[in-house]
Amino acid sequence: MTGRIASHAYLYNSAAWRGPHGLRKQALRRDKFTCQRCGCMLVAGSPNHPRAATVNHRIAHRGDAELFFDLENVESVCKTCHDGLIQREEERGYKVGCDGEGRPVDPAHPWNLE
Numbered sequence: 001m002t003g004r005i006a007s008h009a010y011l012y013n014s015a016a017w018r019g020p021h022g023l024r025k026q027a028l029r030r031d032k033f034t035c036q037r038c039g040c041m042l043v044a045g046s047p048n049h050p051r052a053a054t055v056n057h058r059i060a061h062r063g064d065a066e067l068f069f070d071l072e073n074v075e076s077v078c079k080t081c082h083d084g085l086i087q088r089e090e091e092r093g094y095k096v097g098c099d100g101e102g103r104p105v106d107p108a109h110p111w112n113l114e
C-alpha cells in the first residue's frame with residue numbers, strides 16, 4: 001500500500017489538495033469535521049490519533065486527477081474507519097456488507113459473478 005500512496009504523492013502534496021484552500025480542507029469543512037462512517041468528531045493535527053481527520057476517496061482514484069480532485073468523490077472519515085472498513089474494501093475490490101438475504105451488496109463480489 002505504501003508503494004501505491006508513494007506513486008501518487010505528487011497529488012497528495014499538491015497545494016490543490018493540502019493547501020489552506022485545498023480540497024482536503026474543503027471536504028473537512030463541508031463534513032463539519034465529523035466522520036461520515038461512524039459520526040465521531042475528528043481530530044486535526046494528530047495523524048496517529050484513532051480519530052485523526054482523514055479524507056477518503058469514495059471511488060479509488062488510482063492516480064486519476066479528475067477523481068482525485070472531485071469534491072463529490074471525497075468524504076471525511078476518522079483514521080479508525082479509514083484503516084478498517086475502507087482499506088478492506090480497497091484490498092478486496094468490493095464493498096463490505098450484504099443485503100437482507102445475505103447476498104453481498106457489491107456486484108463485483110465473487111459471489112455475484114457468473
Ligand SMILES: [Zn+2]
Nearest residue numbers: 035038078081
Ligand atoms: Zn469513523
